[in-house]
Every structure is written in C-alpha cells, then in structure tokens.
Amino acid sequence: MTDRPGAASGLQTKTTSDLVVERLLEWGIDTCFGICGDQVNGFFEALRTHPKMRFVHVRHEENAALACVGYAKFTGRPAVCVATAGPGAVHLLNGLYDARIDGAPVIAITGLSYHDTIGAHFLQDLPSDRLFEHACMFSERVMGPTHALAATDLAVRSALMNRTPSHLAIPIDVQSFTLEQDTASPKNVPGHLSVAPQPFTVIPPEEQVRQAAEVLNACRRVAICAGAGARGSGDLLEQVAEVLGAPIVKAGLGKDCVPDDSPYTTGGMGLIGTRASHEAFENCDGFLIVGSSTPYYEFWPGPGQARGVQIDLNADRIGMRYPVEVGLVGHADAVLTRLLPLLERKDDRSFLEQAQNTYRRWWELIGEQAATSGTPMRPQVVTWELSKALPDRAIVTGDAGTVTAWGGRLRLRRGMQYSFSGTLCTMGSALPYAIGAQLAHPDRPVIAFTGDGSMSMGMGELATLAQYQLPVKVVVLRNDSLALEVWEQTALLGNPQMGCELHPIDFAAVARACGLTAFRIDDPSDAADVFARAMAHDGPCLVEAVTDPNEAPFGESLQPTHAQHIAQAFAKGEPAAGPMARNLLQEGRVALSPALQQHYDDLARYR
Helix, strand or coil: CCCCCCCCCCCCCCEHHHHHHHHHHHCCCCEEEECCCCCCHHHHHHHHCCCCCEEEECCCHHHHHHHHHHHHHCCCCCCEEEECCCHHHHHHHHHHHHHHHHCCCEEEEEEECCCCCCCCCCCCCCCHHHHCCCCCCEEEECCCHHHHHHHHHHHHHHHHHHCCEEEEEEEHHHHHCEHHHCCCCCCCCCCCCCCCCCCCCCCCCHHHHHHHHHHHHCCCCEEEEECHHHCCCHHHHHHHHHHHCCCEEECHHHCCCCCCCCCCEEEECCCCCCHHHHHHHHHCCEEEEECCCCCCHHHCCCCCCCEEEEEECCHHHCCCCCCCCEEEECCHHHHHHHHHHHCCCCCCCHHHHHHHHHHHHHHHHHHHHHHCCCCCECHHHHHHHHHHHCCCCCEEECCCCHHHHHHCCCCCCCCCEEECCCCCCCCCCHHHHHHHHHHHCCCCCEEEEEEHHHHHHCCCHHHHHHHHCCCCEEEEEECCECHHHHHHHHHHHCCCCCCCECCCCCHHHHHHHHCCEEEEECCHHHHHHHHHHHHHCCCCEEEEEEECCCCCCCCCCCCHHHHHHHHHHHHCCCCCHHHHHHHHCCHHHHHHCHHHHHCHHHHHCCC
8 A cells, every 4th residue: 555645545546656666576676776866756755665676775876787787697687776867867877888888687767857847957957868878778768657667668678688778767747647647649558568578599590500510620729718698608618618628718707607616717818817818829729709709809819820619699799809700699508508419529638738737837826926925915815815715606796906807816616606897897896796796695695806996986885785784795905006007007008107096095994984894904824814704704894905006917918018018117117116027027927928038137127
C-alpha cells in the first residue's frame, strides 16, 4: 500500500516513477545506486514505496555508475544508477562511459527540468537525454506514465542485448504524473508488452570453424591472447591450450579467465605484462585471439609473422588489431566448444615448455623482490603477501595507476575473479566496483586494490562501506606519487617527471574517521600478519601500505625504445634518476629484459 493521496480510497494510483520501478523489478533488476536531488525526488518517492528495490546511497554520482559497472561485471546483470538533473547527471557520465567501453549492462535514470520549461534556462536545465546519447546506446526521454513501460522495456533489452548502458531521462513533474493524468495514443495498445527473457548464443558457420582449425593445425608454435570476452571460458581455453601446446597470454581484462597458477598461462601482456608473454608473441607462428581488442597490440606478433584466428562477439572487432585469416563471430564458450574437436594435438611441446620456464623465472624474480625489500617497501611485498592471504572465491577489483601493474602481479587461484576499468582506465574505480560486487555477492570476500592517487578521488565511499557495513577490504598502495605518470613521462616520452607529486594522506586515519577498522604497513615484515588480520576481520576495513614510489612497475617488459627514453629523461635531469635506475637494473630483472640489456650502460651511469 502507498500513502499517496487517493490510496485510502483504493485508487492505487501509479505514477510514472512507480511504473518504471515496478517494471525494473519485473526484469529482476533490484539494486539502485545514487544520490537524491530536487529534480529526481519524484523517482525517490517510488524508491521509498517499493522497498524491494534496494537503494544504496553513495557519496558521488560517478561512483553510483561505477558501482553498477562492478555489479554487472561480476554478475552479467544490470543495476540502476540514479542522479538529479544537471551536475548530478553529468557526474554519471564517466562511469557510464566505463560501462560502454568495457561492455557492462547498466540502467541510468536522471531527472530533467519541468516538461514545459526544458530549454528555457531554468535551474540545472541540461538535456541529459541528448547528453547521454554517445555514452548510452539507448537514451530516451520518458514522456509520461503511458510511455513508462515501453521506455523501460527498451532500455533493459538494449542493455542486455548490447552489453551497454541505457538511459531514461524523466522530467521532474512527469516523474509524479499518474496514469489518470495521461492519455495513451491509439498505437499504444494495452497489454502489448512483456518481459520475456532474451538469452541468446551466437555461433559462426561450421565452415568457418573448420577453416580456423585448419589454420591452427598448420602452425607449429601457437600463442593465445585471451581478453574480457574469454571470461567464463577458462576450462575450454585450457583444453585448447593443452591440445595446441599453446601458452595463454592474458590481456588486462582477461586476467581472471584462467587462474595465474594455470600450467598454460604466461600472465599479462603489454608494458605491465611478463617477459614470458612477450617471448611467446615474439616467437609464435600461429595466433589465436579470444575476446580481446587490447590497445597494447604493439606487443602482439608483428603483422605477417603469424597466421591468425580471432573469436569475438563483436563483428566489428574482427581484424581491428591483427590481420587474421579467419574471424569467428560468437560467444567464446560456444565457439571454442565447436573448435576444440577439430584441433590436432601437437606432439612438440617445446614452445609451451619454454613459455612455462620463463614464466616460472619471472615469478621467482617477483618473490626475490618481495623478500629483499627494505623501507619504504617495494610494492612486490604487498602483492606477494596479499596473494597468499586472499580467501578462496575472492573477488578483487583493481584500479588505474601503477596499482594496475601491481594488480597484475596478484596470483589469482581457481574460482577467484578480477576486473578493473580496463580500457577507459578511470582512476578511483576499485572501491565503487567493490561496492557493487559485494552487494551482488554478499557471500563472497571482496577486496578493492587501489592506489593513493585513485583512493584520494573517492574517499567518501569509505563512508558508504560503513553505512551499509559492507565487508569490503580496501588495500591502498601509498607512495605519495602519481607514479605511473612518472614512468610514462620518462619511458614513453623521454621527459623528466612533472606534476606527479601527491600531498601525503593518512588513509588509515581517514578510514577510522569514516567508521572502518584500519591497518597500516610500513615494515615489510608486518605484511603477512596484517593481511591475515584484515581478511579475518568481520566487516569493512582498510589496509594502507606505504611503498617505494621509485619501484618500476615494468622493466622486464620494456621495449628498447622505452629504455632509451628513460635514459634520455635521466639525462634531462629526472630528480629520481638514481633510485629509479637502481630499481630498474636489479640483476634478475636485467636478466629477463633484452631492452635493459641493450641500454644497460646508458642507465647504469645514474645508479
């Protein structure tokens, strides 16, 4: 029952907002993140009177959208983000672009000015329906209660079908209009809508699958690159790798497609990848791309080096990064299931064994780096000890910055999941992702792995954790620097760092002020115990780990031009050249890096 006027007389009058909320619930969408505001308060009345729609009050609208992305990435289902008109709506955009680029279904709802004052320079009068058209594949203005069901259905179907955000913009007065105040057009036939489910599987023609098998069977040394589109297909990927004797290289968004201790993987790729992955790409003559369009394809085999096969659900991604001979449009699971029986087992396992050996040496190097740390401690200490402390079935959310590289060094076991803002690379995403993931999976441990630059952008969401007692564990790498920018300015451009220093923040104190339990790690010998205590804590907590800003997030994965640029930056007066050079030129790292070997003398003079 509702306490609106007319309810006592049994009219049960429904508003536009009631109809939207009830339809979302019919679709099984029952979680909403957002912030109230005067131009969306009619919708909030529907949230108040429909408690089955769980509302989570975040501290910034961007984080409402990012929480929806986290929710979707770990469930495949959409959640709702809601914001007022004008600035509230604009704040959603970054998170909605993250959803659009990384393929996450999200429903966004924003307010608009009164239906008869739109465009008349009233307060917060921005046309969010038009503003969101690029970020959201579906973005429409709801014209009244008789339009509400059709608009909501189309928004949900678009989000599910296209794995993109959808948007409904509702004028403030229309939010509270009732069915009695509206008139349906003759084309709006009563009862013509439904919430019939729409699961589907895309598979390519059988002839194309046979052609792909022929290409791969003709190659001696096949390397696999697996991205976000391979998530959930790990068992099949490993079976294909076994038959082909092929190492599985993981693009950033494919980190959890197979566990890091799989005998077939060589870990990540790109500047923050592993030498084993790059070695596999440099020496392969066959290339199978599964659900990846990584922008770091300069680390892939050179065009013409390897015969290529690509599997992707998006036909427009086929051949976009590599000149493949066969493109298979479809879901990875369905395509690999049909491809696997057609593949011939390769008796020569030397290519895979070489990749396994180099990958083992790389992990040994990480272990040595973690064991030989002083203070400030190396980030490798954090990833090494946190990896051992991660509970079974953990969900880990990463962030943008050097923490992206260190997140790649977390060793995920089978049954664990991981994601981050992989293509938009938006800073501050780990915590809202974790909020969405924890609400979606209350029975699973969730860890937000972030840096001080990204954490300082979204500290308010620590209060959200406390308000809802979400047992997320937040791990903050604090080095008082935008350290990835230091290394990108030097390695990519050959320039000394500029504008990268951060004012120190005591994140543990901030967390306690928000109502969380907090720990701080200064001494590497304390890391194992602190992580054990944090993971065992019954409730939200934060671990602040003070780390060395001059530790290279890459080194063994550098290309020769990168090492040359770093030497040029040092020569121009990079203030941290000494410690940066000492960290780069660690013996074990140099042994794995042809680039550092080539430019060793140019860098060594600054140690």
